Amino acid sequence: MTRPDTPRDEWSVRSDDLFGEGATAKATVDEHGIVTQWNEAARGLLGYRPAEIVGRPAAELLHDSSPARAEVPAVLRSPSPPGRLNGRVTLLRRDGSTVELGLLAHRRTSSAGAPEWLIVSAVPRAGDAALDEELMRRSFLEGPCTMAVYDTGLRLRWANHDLERVMGLEQEEMRGLRIPEILPGPESESAERTMRRALETGKGQRLELATPMPGHPRPLAWSAVVAPLLDDEGRAAAVMLSAHDTTAQLTARQRLTLLNEASVRIGSTLDIDRSAQELADVAVPALADFVTVDLLPAVHDGGEPRPGPPGGHVLLRRVACRSVFPGCPEAVLEPGQVAAYPEFSPAAECLKAERAMLNRVTDPAVARWADEAPERAAMIRRFGLHSTMAVPMRARGTTLGVATFSRHRRPEPFEQDDLLLAEEMTARAAVCVDNARRYTHERHTALALQRSLLPRTLPPSTAVEVASSYRPADSRSGVGGDWFDVIRLSGARVALVVGDVVGHGVRASAAMGRLRTAVRTLADVDLAPDELLTHLDDLINHLSDETENDNDGADSGEAVGVTNAQVGATCLYAVYDPVSRRCSLARAGHPPPVLVTPDGTATLLDLPSGPPLGLGSLPFETVELELPEGSLLALYTDGLIESRERDVDKAIDTLRRTLARPAASLDGLCQAVLTKLLPGHPTDDIALLLARTRGLDTDSVATWELPDDPAVVSRARREAAERLTAWGFEDAAFTMEVVVSELVTNAIRHATPPIRLRLIHDRALICEVSDGSATAPHLRRARAFDEGGRGLLLVAQLTGSWGTRQTATGKTIWAELTVPAL
Template identity: 55%
Template sequence: MTSDGTTPPADSTTPSDVPDPVTATADEHGTLTAWSPGAQRLLGYPAEAVLGRPASELLADSGDTFLQRLGRQRRWSGPIALRHQDGSEVTGELHARRRVAPTGTDWLLVWRDAHQEPPARGAFPISWCFQQVPSPLAVFDLDLRYVWTNDGEETALALTGDQLYGLRLAEAVPHPDSVRVEHAQRRVARTGRPEYLEAYVQVAGENREHSWTIHLAPLTDPAGRLIGVGFAAQDTTAQYEARQRLTLLNEAGTRIGTSLDIALTAQQLADLAVPRFADYACVDLLTGIEDGDEPPTTPVTGPVTLRRTAQRSILRGTPESSAGPGAALTVPEGGPALTWLAAPGPVLYQRDDPDLVRWAEQDPGQGARLRELGAHSVLAVPLRARGATLGSVLFVRHRRPDPFVHDDLLLAQELAARTAVCVDNARLYTLERTTAVTLQESLMPQRLAEQTAIEASARYLPASAQVGIGGDWFDVIPLSGARVALVIGDVVGHGVQASATMGRLRTAVRTLADIDLPPDELLTHLDDLVLRLTAESPDSDVQGDIGATCLYAVYDPVTRRCALARAGHLPPVICRPDGTVDFLDLPEGPPLGLGGLPFEAMEVELPEGTTLALYTDGLIERRDSDPDERLQALREALAEPAGSLQETCDTVMSTMLTSRHDDDVALLLARTRVLPAERVAVWEVADDPTSVAQARKDASAQLAEWGLDDLVFVTELVVSELVTNAIRYGEPPIRMRLIHDRALICEVQDSSSTAPHLKRARTYDEGGRGLLLVAQLTQRWGTRYNRNGKTIWAEQDLPDPSARPAFGDEPERGDGPG
C-alpha cells in the first residue's frame, strides 16, 4: 500500500498504452529531414520514401500552401489534409514549431487525428510514480495539515506518512523557516495563487542544514473548488553554496586590501572567512614582510620563522592557537607549515589524515589543539604574489559538519591570491614609505644646535601610513653677529620625491643664509630655484609642478629685532612673556614656484622670553574641522603654562592631532634671549688712517676687560685689516663692534656696498694680503649686506669653554625631528 491507499500494479514492467506520436521534421526550405514510426503508420510511407522530399508533396491539395502558411512564424497550428500512400486523404490537426538546431533552423511537425479520442490516462499508475519521486512532495488540506506525502518527504523528515498525517509543517519541522512557509501556505489557501520561497534548514533526515526551494500551489477539485495546498521541495544546496562562494568572492574584492596596512589586510581575510567559510582562520607571514623586506622567489626551505599576522575564531578566546597576533613561530625542517609554503596550491587534510596526525605530534601548540577541538577538515593555502612567497593562510572547520570540497579549494585559492597581491602592494608601499621616512629624517636636523640667541625645541611627525611621507621641514641656522635664522617649510606632495625636493630646498636655504641675505631676498632666490627645478622635471609643461611654502625669520639678540618673510606659509604665533598669544600679521607672499611676484619682509621687536611658534599646515588642517577653530585651539594650547619648550611641544601635538593625520606635521618653538649690553662694545671710527691705531687700542682694552687677553694679538691684526679696508675702500660712517658670545666676533660696518675679495697676492704686489691673513687667523669670516651698506665680520673661537658668557641660563638642547 502507498500513502494514498492505492495498490501499485503487480507488474511494474508492463508497457503503457500511449501510442507512438506522429512527428516529422523539415528544414527551413520545407524538405523532410526526419520521419517517425507513427508517421509511417499513419500515412503508410516508409522513411526512405519521404526523407529528402518536399513536405508539400504530402499535402492533399497541391501547391506550396504548407510553406506559405508557415511563413516567418515561430509557431503555427491548424487543420490540414494529408495524402495516404494508397491515395486516400487523412484529415487532422498539424502543430508546427520553429527550432534552432546545431545545424541550423528547422521545423518540428506534430500531427493529431481530429476524430481519434486520446487514450485514458488513468490506466498509467501516476500516483504510485509520484510516490517514488525523490524530491519531497506533500498535500495539505485547507487547515494546513498533512493529508498525503511521498517517500521523498518522509525520508527528509524521518517520519512515516501515518506519523505525518494531520500534523502542521511547523510541528513536523520546528524551525523559524517552517513558520514562514506556513504563512505562505495560508496566503495560497486564501488567494488561490501559487507562491515560491527558499528556506535554509536542517531537517531530521539530514546531518546538516540544506537549502530548499519550495513551491506552493493551490489544489482544486473537478468543480474548481479549492480543496488543499500542494507542496514540492527541491534540495538546492549545491546551487546555494555556489552562490554563497560567489558572494564571498565578490565581497573579498571590496573588503580585502582597503588600506596599505599589511596586518590590517591579513585581518580582513580572516574576518571575511570566519564564520562564513571556516570556523577558524589564521594568516602567517614570513618575518620581514611587514617591514617591507623582499620575499623569496625560490622555494622556501627550513627552518623558517613566520609571524602570526592575523587570526579569528568562532570561539571566544581563539582556543585553536596558543600564539596571538604578532607572535613569532619557528617552523622546523619537514614541518607541515613548510609543506604549505612550498606547495603549488592548496593542501587539504581530512579527519585522521596521517599528515594531520603528524602535525599534532610535531606542533602541540596548534596541531594538537585543533585535534582536541574536533577539527575534521583543514585547508592550507600558500600566499604568493608576483612569483614570491609571502606566507600561508590556514582554514579550519571543527563545528561545521561539512568538510571542504573541491569548490572550496578553488575559492580559498582565489581568496589567498587576492590577499597576497594586496599584502604585497602594502609591502611595497611600506618599503617606499620607509625609504621616504629614512630620507626625510636624514635630511632633517638630527639635533638643534645650541644658540645664545634662542632656546629651541621642535617636533616632526610623518603623515599616517595610508597617506605617505610629505615634505615638511624646519631648521635653526646660526648666523653672523650672534644672530639666528628660523626656517619652516612644506613641499607639495608625498613620497620620496617630496622628501628629495625638501632636502634640496633645505640645502639651498642654508647656502643662502650663509651669505646673510635678508628674508625677502632669500625667498626670492628660493623661488627662482623652485622654478628651475620645475623646468628640469619631466612634467615641466605643468606650471607649479613642484611647489612649496616657506617662512624665514632672522632674530638678533643684540637689538631684539626679528625680521620675517613668508611664501604662502601660515603666519607665526608670538607668545609674549605676559601670557598674550597672537598671530603675527605678516604679509603673505605667493607660494614658491609661481615666480614674478615680490615677497615683503616685516621687522618686529620681541621682548626677552618671547616664544615664536612656526608650524606647517598639517597641524591646522583637518577635513572635519573649521580652520578658524583649529587656529584658536593652537592659540589656547600655546597659552597653557609649561615648564619647558619640550612640554609645550608635547601639549600642542597632543591637543591638535589625533591617531590619524593626513599630512606631515612640523612644529618649531623658539624662545628669545637678549645678549647683555656688557657683552657688546661699539665704537664710531673716524674716516682717517690714523684712527686705525685707536681702534686697536679700544679693542685690546675691551678684551682685557672681558678676560680674553689670549686673543689680543690676533684681534689687533683683524681690527687693523678690517678698519683699514673700510677707510680705504668704504664710505663713512664707519662703526666697529665686538661681541663676546660663544665666540669673539669682530665687525666693521661702513656705508659702501663694495665687496672685498679674498685673493693671493703676487711677489711684488703691495696689497691683497690682509683678508688672506684674516682668513688664516680666524675660524670664520664673511660679509653681510643691509640697506645702509655692508658689514665685514670675523669670528675667533674662545680659548677656554669657561670664557663663554655667564649671563642667563645655559641654552637648553633642542629636540630633533622625533
C-alpha cells in the first residue's frame, strides 16, 4: 500500500451512488421456484423486462453448465431448507449471452405469509477498483483503532492518525524505529516479542498490556492483535499491530473489583473503629493515597446524633486513617482526638450539604481552611496534596461522620467516577458503622442493666468465704444472661446460685434480672433446691407465654425478630448448713460444680442433670452431701469450659487442676482460673463463684428436745437465758426469754411433737423451734378481748427478722435477734 498525497477534504462520495436502488439487482422466487418479482437493476443486468420473466421458473435463467441448475431444485424440495444461500452462478442473458455473477439468496416469509426467496446481486460499476484502493487507504489512516505496520525487522513503516495522536509523534518521526525505541519500557519489549512470534509462526497473536504514555496522566490499557501480512507466496512480509484503548473498561472493572472488595472486607465486626478502619484500608492505595474517617462524637460513643445536618463548626473525632506511607505521616490528628472543623472546610461543607464534594487543593475554601490551620497547611505543602473528596457517612437517614480521600503521590486528580465510587464505598461503610453503633448502644445498655442486677458485693457469712468474677462476652457475641448470687438463709445457712439465660442482649439481661429476683424470693421461702427449681421452671414457662403474646401483638417484622425466641435458662442451686456441714444441691441443665476437699482432691460432682428451665413437667432431684470444713465449691457457667479452641473435657481437667493448686486468696484463685481457661475473646459470658465452707463449732449451737408439756416453757426460758449469759449476751437474755417463751408455747399449743429448741450464735442470735406439724403460723390482729393471737406479733417486734421453713418432719419457726458484736 502507498500513502497518497491527496488531501482528505478533496475526496467525496455521492449518496445516490451509495444508496441508489439501481446498484442492486433483486428478484423474489416462491417456494416452487417461480419468479414473483423483478426490479429494474435485474433487467439492466440480464435484459429481461419484468413481464417477460415474472411467472417463469427461475431455473430457466441458469446456464446448463452451471452446477446450480441441479442444486436449486433439491434445495426447493428440502423439508428444512437453509436460511441463506450464496455462491457464483452462470446466468443467461436475454440476448443469449452468459454472465457469471455472485448471488446471495435469503429465505423469508412474504407479505401473504408464504415462504419465498429474496435473491440479490450487486451491479458492477466502472471505477470500483480505484474506489476500493482509496477506501482501503482511508480505513487504515482514519480507522477507530490504533494501527501500525512493521517490516520483517520490526521497524515501523506506516502509522495511522490514531497512533500519531497517542504517541504525540508524526509518522515520519517514528518511521524506521522499533517499538522499544519509540516507547521505551518492558511493555514495549513484550509487544515486540509478540510481533516476532507472529512473524515466525505466521499466525496472529493477542496482547493485553498497560503502559504509561507521554502526555497522559495515567497508564493506558491496550488490547492488541498482531497479524502477519503475507506475500503472494504465503511468506510473512510484514506485521500489522491493531490496538484498542481499553483503559475505560479496565478502570470500570477495577472499580467494580474494589467495590466488591469493600463489600467483603468492610463490616467484618460489630466494632465502630474497626469498621471505619476497614473503609480506609480498602481505599488505600486502590483509590486514594491518604484516607481519614471522622465521626460525630455521639456516634462514636454509641449514642444518637442530633437529627438533621450539622451547621457551623463541626466537632469530629478521628477514628481511622490510612496512608501509602507507613505510620500515616500526613495525619494531623491521632485516632481518638476530637477537632473542630470550620464551616468552610470540606468536611463541614459536605456534612451541611449532605452530599459528596470533589475539591482541588487550590479551591478558595480549601486554601482558606489550610491558611487558618497552620499544621494542615504545612502537611499539604510537605506531601503535595492536590485533590480531595469529602463524602458524608449517612445511614438510615442519620448523619454519622465524614470520610475524606486525598491524593498526593498519584498525579491524576480525582474524577467524577472516582467520587461515585467513593460514595458507594462510604455508603456501605456507613451502614456497617451504624450497625456497630446500634450494637454498641445495646451492648452498653445490656451491660449497665446486667451490672445493676448482679450483686455488687457479696453478703458476709460465717457459713462460707466467697469470691466471684463476671466477664461479659466480647463485642461480637453481645452481653449474655449469666448471673450468680449468694443468699443468706435462716439458721446460719447460705444459698449459692449460678444461672445462665439463653441468648444475648438486653432481653437476656432483663430475663436474667427477673430470674434472679425470683430465685431470691423463692429462697426466702426456704424451699428445697429441687422444689425451688420446679417453681423457677414454672416461671420460665410463664415468661415464654408472655413472649409469644408479644409476638402476636408485634407491629412490625423487626419487632417479631426481636421477641420471637422462647425464654430458656440453666441453673445450679446449692444450700449449705454450717451447723450440720451438709450441702444440698440440684441443677437444671447446668454444668456440675467442682468440689475440692481440704486434702486437695478436686472432683466434678456427679449430680443428676435435670432438664433446662422452660421445658416443664420434668422433675428435678436434690443431692445432699457432707462437706468437710474448708472444702471449696466452684460454681460456673458454661462459657468457662466451652470454647471452639478447646475440648470441654480438657477444659474441665484444667479447671480441676487449677482449683486444686494452693492460692493466697479466693480472689487470686478466681483470677488464676480465668487466666488459665479464658480465650482472648470469649464468645459467651462467664460467671464464676467460689465458696470455701466453714463450720460452726459445738459451743456456738445449743439444742434441747422438749416434751409436749406447757410446764416445760419456763425451763426452756431459763436454759436459753443461761446459754446467752455463757455466750456473753446478758443484755439480750430477757428479750430471748420472751421469744423462746412465745415460740415454744405456740408449738405446744398448736403443733405436734417432737418439739425441739435450738439457739445458734452466728452474726446474730438465732432461735429456732421445730415441731411435727406442717401448718405454718401467720400474723393476725388480735381483738381487745382475745386471749391469744399476740405472740407472733410480739416476736416480730422484738427481733430483726422471723419466718418459717418446712422440714422433712414438719416445720421450723425461727427468729433472729441482732446483737452488738463482742
